[in-house]
Amino acid sequence: MRFVDEYRDGALGAALAAEIVATVESGRHYKVMEVCGGHTHTIYKYGIDDLLPENVELVHGPGCPVCVIPMGRVDDAIALSGRPEVILTCFGDMMRVPGGSGTLDDAKAQGADVRMVYSPLDALRIARENQEREVVFFAVGFETTAPSTALTLMRAKAERLINFSVYCNHVTIVPPLRALLDSPDLQLDGFIGPGHVSTIIGVRPFAFIPDEYGKPIVISGFEPLDVLQSVQMLLHQLAEGRAEVENQYRRVVPDDGNERALQVLEEVFELRPHFEWRGLGSISQSALKLAAPYADFDAELRFELPGVPVADPKACQCGEVLKGVIKPWQCKVFGTSCTPERPIGTCMVSSEGACAAYYNYGRLARERAAI
Amino acid sequence: MGAAERDALEGIERLRQRPAKFRDARITMAHGAGGKATRTLVEGLLAPLLGIAELSDAASVGELALTTDSYVVRPLRFPGGSIGELAVNGTVNDLAMAGARPLALTLSLILEEGLASSELQAEIEAAARAARAAGVAIVGGDTKVVERGSCDSMYLTTTGLGRRDPRAHLSPNSLQPGDRILVSGTIGDHGTAVMLARGQFELLADVESDTRPLWAAVDALLDVPNLGLRCLRDATRGGVATVLNELAAASGVAIVVRETNVPVRPAVAAACEILGLDAMYMANEGTFIAVVAPDSYAEALAALRPLPGCENAAEIGEVKADPRGMVVVETGFGGRRVMDMLVGDPLPRIC
Numbered sequence: 045m046r047f048v049d050e051y052r053d054g055a056l057g058a059a060l061a062a063e064i065v066a067t068v069e070s071g072r073h074y075k076v077m078e079v080c081g082g083h084t085h086t087i088y089k090y091g092i093d094d095l096l097p098e099n100v101e102l103v104h105g106p107g108c109p110v111c112v113i114p115m116g117r118v119d120d121a122i123a124l125s126g127r128p129e130v131i132l133t134c135f136g137d138m139m140r141v142p143g144g145s146g147t148l149d150d151a152k153a154q155g156a157d158v159r160m161v162y163s164p165l166d167a168l169r170i171a172r173e174n175q176e177r178e179v180v181f182f183a184v185g186f187e188t189t190a191p192s193t194a195l196t197l198m199r200a201k202a203e204r205l206i207n208f209s210v211y212c213n214h215v216t217i218v219p220p221l222r223a224l225l226d227s228p229d230l231q232l233d234g235f236i237g238p239g240h241v242s243t244i245i246g247v248r249p250f251a252f253i254p255d256e257y258g259k260p261i262v263i264s265g266f267e268p269l270d271v272l273q274s275v276q277m278l279l280h281q282l283a284e285g286r287a288e289v290e291n292q293y294r295r296v297v298p299d300d301g302n303e304r305a306l307q308v309l310e311e312v313f314e315l316r317p318h319f320e321w322r323g324l325g326s327i328s329q330s331a332l333k334l335a336a337p338y339a340d341f342d343a344e345l346r347f348e349l350p351g352v353p354v355a356d357p358k359a360c361q362c363g364e365v366l367k368g369v370i371k372p373w374q375c376k377v378f379g380t381s382c383t384p385e386r387p388i389g390t391c392m393v394s395s396e397g398a399c400a401a402y403y404n405y406g407r408l409a410r411e412r413a414a415i
Numbered sequence: 416m417g418a419a420e421r422d423a424l425e426g427i428e429r430l431r432q433r434p435a436k437f438r439d440a441r442i443t444m445a446h447g448a449g450g451k452a453t454r455t456l457v458e459g460l461l462a463p464l465l466g467i468a469e470l471s472d473a474a475s476v477g478e479l480a481l482t483t484d485s486y487v488v489r490p491l492r493f494p495g496g497s498i499g500e501l502a503v504n505g506t507v508n509d510l511a512m513a514g515a516r517p518l519a520l521t522l523s524l525i526l527e528e529g530l531a532s533s534e535l536q537a538e539i540e541a542a543a544r545a546a547r548a549a550g551v552a553i554v555g556g557d558t559k560v561v562e563r564g565s566c567d568s569m570y571l572t573t574t575g576l577g578r579r580d581p582r583a584h585l586s587p588n589s590l591q592p593g594d595r596i597l598v599s600g601t602i603g604d605h606g607t608a609v610m611l612a613r614g615q616f617e618l619l620a621d622v623e624s625d626t627r628p629l630w631a632a633v634d635a636l637l638d639v640p641n642l643g644l645r646c647l648r649d650a651t652r653g654g655v656a657t658v659l660n661e662l663a664a665a666s667g668v669a670i671v672v673r674e675t676n677v678p679v680r681p682a683v684a685a686a687c688e689i690l691g692l693d694a695m696y697m698a699n700e701g702t703f704i705a706v707v708a709p710d711s712y713a714e715a716l717a718a719l720r721p722l723p724g725c726e727n728a729a730e731i732g733e734v735k736a737d738p739r740g741m742v743v744v745e746t747g748f749g750g751r752r753v754m755d756m757l758v759g760d761p762l763p764r765i766c
Contacts, residue, residue: 045685054749061749125721153443162616199470268748373423405753406424408738 051267052090055328057234060272067279074100075195075231075368076278079221080238081264081394088251088401090268098274104391104398106220106324108146109185109391110137113213114320115354118143121182121211121351121391123158124343133167134182136160141393142386148182163195166212169206171200171208181210181341188240191305192334194312197338212333214313217241218249219330220321224367225257233366234278236271237263237291239293246301247291254287262268265293269320312338320353323362323390363397364387372402379403431657431740435459449652449698450757471587472648474514475579480515482506484572493539493612494675495604495623498571501543501700504626505651506575507549511630512647512703514583517549518576522556522659525570528563529556547630551575582637590666593711594734597667597705598624599632599725602655603683606697611686618689620682627701627724635718636705642715643708650702653757656695658704660756661740667739672732672754695744696757706734727752 067174068074072232076083093102106112118141125148131146139149139160152158157177161167164181171179171216178351183193187194193210201210217238237250242263253261260281264274274292281288291297318335319331343349358361360382361375372378372391382388384400391399421426437459445452463472473482476611486502496504507517518617520541526535546553591683602624627648636644648658655677663670679694686693702725742754 045681045688048688052748054747088752090746090748091744091752092748094750097750149445150441153441213549255520268750371420373420374609379423379427383430405426406427406756407752408743408753 048267051265052065053269054261056269057095057177058167059270060269060276061405063096063275064100064279065097067276067283068097068099069283070099074282075103076100076236076275077103077105077224077232078236078264078369079105079217080108080236080240081111082240083236083238083271084108084268084401086268086271088190088405092268092271093271096236096275097125100273100279100367103232103366104401105235106224106321106366106390107217107241107398108184108390108394109215110135110141111393112182112215112321112323113138113141113218114322114356115142115144116320116352117213118147119145119354120349120351121149122146122148122151122156124180124347125151125158125213127178127347129178131157131159131170131179132169132175132182133159133161133179135162136185137394138182138184144352158335158392160192164193164291165199168196168205168208171205173201175207175312176180177207178346179208180207180347182213183210184213184215186215186238186241187309188238190313191244191308194308195336196310197312197341201338208339209340209341209343209346212313213330215319215321216315216330217245217334218252221250222323223255223324223327225259227363227367229364229367229369233261234259234287235261236274236278237261239263239265239270239291239297242291242293242301244302244305247289247299248298248301250289254289258287259286262290262292263297265296280287292373301366311335321390322393323356323360323366325356325363327329358390360389362391362399365391370401373406375399430586434671448757449657450565451700453652453758463470465731471513473515475513478579480513480579482509482513482577482579483572484509485570485572487567487570488609490609490612491568492532493609493624495608496700497538497541498569499538500545501624501626502571502573503542503545503549503553504628504700506573507551507577508649508701508703510575510577510627511628511633512649513577514585514647515577515578516577516634517551517628517630518578519552519554520546520576521574523574524553524556524558525566525572525573526558526560526568527566527568528560530568535569537570537703538752542571545628549630549751562729567628572658580634580637583633583644585644585646587646587648587665587704589726590643590662590668590670590706590734592668592721592734592736593709594645594706594729595709596656596732597672597707597712597719598650598660598677598702598729598731598735599629599705599719600702600727601678601680601683602650602699602702603679603687603694606654607686607694607701609681609698610690610747612645616690620686620688622682623687625701625724627698629701632703632719632722635722636715639714639718642711644715645706646704646707647706648704650699650704652698654694654696654698655704656742656754657756658694659754662704662706662739666734669735669738670732670742670744671735671738672744674744676729676731678727695735695754705726
């Protein structure tokens, strides 16, 4: 595939890996967090850990948008889907995220009309085709997906589609990063920054990471060579004692982001005072809700939702895993009451969460020598 | 690795090796997807209640082999095939994979009130054509009609009878370190063709289902002297990934797959890339996995490649002793990953 295979070239990867080996100081342990679930996916898919020296450790971050949705919000979506007039639409990977009482997949099995869509515009089409039903889009995602929800809402408003609404769970990337950096026990040397989010917000919102916390960050693309090169750029910064925002993903990410998308976000959404993050607790000004001119399309106002918060179980230590303080296997509930089949915390929900990945693949690391 | 970490990993391993327990309150689509949930349902509920000790594509009854399969594909027709053709090929292939020459089929129909007779006729003609091509007779059947809305146009069930070939000594438990893994053709064609034919994704690609009868290919393999053919599996629901996991678990071995050797059509690779899916998990209806002794894979490939549908047959990996029960992919980028069983239906990712 043109424009794809070029970024997966094994020979170039090996050359970069050799450069990385030459850059690391022996005896020093490096902990680097990739913020975005998309990067984690690339790291697993291509086995990038295998190409890195043992003292460079990648810590999987909080940037998986479906995993950070708290159980109470999933329960509300399930409650919505249980109303006979409602068609609940959502992205595919949201269907299997467990709330306090099952998943949307389970709700569907019990008769709820839950439909997977690829784009919020598909939800709008379903609304046009089912005027007698109420079509709700369960919106999740960072700034990456929020503009498409915003555009959909603008179109719904222009068309005066009265049977469409959005259950908004969009979140923003900077506040959880700040929350991580503020914790006194953080043990990270630097960040691989979220490429897709940055196409919207640009690189400047990340300047606080070097400026206030003295940690380097490299905004990275999603192909294996991108990730490897970003690690190399971070290690260079660390070796030279620099802490800056660097942009590895220049072919897609403009420094100022996407002005039009930012305008659209500004028009349609406003910040919530607080939002509960699964595994990270309540973070102020970290999520979006529909602004007043779009209140008519807000499912939280249109329907009465249970809105019962479900606290993360006390034993869950996702926060510590995300901060790199403990390893997944050191968590009290890991592998016993928290498993990929019945996850408790965010790190176990997605197959790319740090705990699920370790649960499934930890044995490979142990038996590498055997292969 | 410290003792505590080792304990944690070994705890997980013990948990995995426990017999499957079926605990779900309701049946979800995942139970039909061919992955972990299906396995839990079959091994945790159906097989124990029915007293079936050994699960395979077809059961042995003396010299005969018996199998049954239901077809509920939507849309009824898709590029490269249709439900009538699939219902014949799928069942004769289950016999072929068990090393049995297909002899006869029965065909049962569940029809939805209001179905156009022309559609029914077209599918029965397709089934008859497929049976002739596969060299089997359709010798009987049954017809039921249900109220509109109780089924989706038509569901077909075929039951197949075959004669076990004396040349075949196949078992999923027989893989040994050093054995080679072969795939008979390109992977993911059927799953991709059907998915795109549903029109849900507004994505056009020139991909056809690979549905075809496989006995001729199996016959050609069994004809190679001293091949050391251990096992055959058609990579239907759950795809190549699921089949390899089942074999690794059944034989207590590791399977290492070299990703660059796996034949995938560019259009399938591109569709999967765009949708965030993996061809290794996509269904096939005419592509199978063969495991052969270390020295004979070249002869096996030479026997397969002249046959229609097997032109792209390839050696894709090797059986190793450790890590037991795992399938590991060596990626084209130089790293490795674990290729696990499918957990539910393949779902596209948000990012």
